[in-house]
Amino acid sequence: MRVLVTGSAGFIGYHLSQRLIEAGHTVIGFDGFSDYYDVALKRARHARLGAHAGFSVVEARLETPGAVLAAMAQARPDVVVHLAAQAGVRHSLENPGAYVESNLVGTANLIEAVRAHPVRHLLFASTSSAYGGNTAMPFRETDRAVTPLTLYAASKLAGEAMTHSYSHLFGIPTTAFRFFTVYGPWGRPDMALFLFTKKILGGEPIEVFAGGEAVRDFTYVDDLVAAIDGLIHRPPPLPGAAGPVCDADTLSPVAPYRLVNLGGGRPVRLDAMIDELERALGRTATRILKPLPPGDVPHTHASTDLLRALLGRVPETPLSVGIPAFVAWYRDYYSKPV
Numbered sequence: 001m002r003v004l005v006t007g008s009a010g011f012i013g014y015h016l017s018q019r020l021i022e023a024g025h026t027v028i029g030f031d032g033f034s035d036y037y038d039v040a041l042k043r044a045r046h047a048r049l050g051a052h053a054g055f056s057v058v059e060a061r062l063e064t065p066g067a068v069l070a071a072m073a074q075a076r077p078d079v080v081v082h083l084a085a086q087a088g089v090r091h092s093l094e095n096p097g098a099y100v101e102s103n104l105v106g107t108a109n110l111i112e113a114v115r116a117h118p119v120r121h122l123l124f125a126s127t128s129s130a131y132g133g134n135t136a137m138p139f140r141e142t143d144r145a146v147t148p149l150t151l152y153a154a155s156k157l158a159g160e161a162m163t164h165s166y167s168h169l170f171g172i173p174t175t176a177f178r179f180f181t182v183y184g185p186w187g188r189p190d191m192a193l194f195l196f197t198k199k200i201l202g203g204e205p206i207e208v209f210a211g212g213e214a215v216r217d218f219t220y221v222d223d224l225v226a227a228i229d230g231l232i233h234r235p236p237p238l239p240g241a242a243g244p245v246c247d248a249d250t251l252s253p254v255a256p257y258r259l260v261n262l263g264g265g266r267p268v269r270l271d272a273m274i275d276e277l278e279r280a281l282g283r284t285a286t287r288i289l290k291p292l293p294p295g296d297v298p299h300t301h302a303s304t305d306l307l308r309a310l311l312g313r314v315p316e317t318p319l320s321v322g323i324p325a326f327v328a329w330y331r332d333y334y335s336k337p338v
């Protein structure tokens, strides 16, 4: 297949592209190299992908008029995986405009381009943050999600709604994912595991929100991209063409559209994650306890019923395996001159 991956220089896009190339697919990466975090890390990820003959790059921004349309016209992909976005919960309090441009305007441009050049399957990255103020655990895809706490979450809920509308109007088979705290090698420098590792190795104290009691359903990146790869081959059927795969199925009654949680359903307290990181680093952190920042949710926990029904498996790499893998990558990557 020919797969266009937006956000291919990002953390998840890099891993997914790598997996798809290794499986023999042709990947067209689309990335605008936003400066939200270290662009050199994004370039390093793309350099590794560029070593494969099955990878090519379009360097452009989604919100640039005509950019993604031109990329689609040239690439003619069978499948689009739309990962490019302004990510990060806290940054949306300081820089809301970036979320409007990349996540709202960018996603609108993307679906217009898919309308012009139809694909077998569009897959869109949403977030567990879409559950917002919900407190019933685990978070089920069939729960109402109408209380986003940040513009980031709101922009992703909008992306779910926008992709649904085009799925309905133009018959585009679409799967929207809600990812739960993804981590692993080549990870994102703004996320807790990366920040903590950097500080602990630098001898600096770490800020631990919610007194360490915050809970996250951590998802190891290899498990995540394996699930995306598996679901690429399961486009949702047209309305009425097939029944739900389980009670938790979110098949739309009016579109070939489905929403799927991507998490393992095994939430861990933040302080237990730090304990695991200390073991992997062989160092003890100085922990400064802080309240939960505005916009952060105290607890995430994915219901995995739908993912299990679709794929027969769910992410299961434990932190005791995933964190040492991250630390080994971090030590190796940052030991080299840049």
Ligand SMILES: NC(=O)c1ccc[n+]([C@@H]2O[C@H](COP(=O)([O-])OP(=O)(O)OC[C@H]3O[C@@H](n4cnc5c(N)ncnc54)[C@H](O)[C@@H]3O)[C@@H](O)[C@H]2O)c1
Pocket: 006, 007, 008, 009, 010, 011, 012, 013, 030, 031, 032, 033, 034, 042, 060, 061, 062, 063, 082, 083, 084, 085, 086, 087, 088, 101, 102, 103, 106, 125, 126, 127, 128, 178, 179, 180, 181, 182, 183, 188
């Ligand atoms: N990592 C997580 O834990 C997590 C959790 C939930 C949802 N997500 C979502 O998954 C997707 C991938 O996340 P990630 O962790 O790999 O983030 P990332 O920031 O590492 O990757 C995003 C990539 O998109 C590119 N990009 C951003 N805005 C763009 C634009 N306007 N035009 C073109 N390219 C643009 C960036 O340059 C970057 O390389 C995002 O949509 C994110 O919101 C991630």
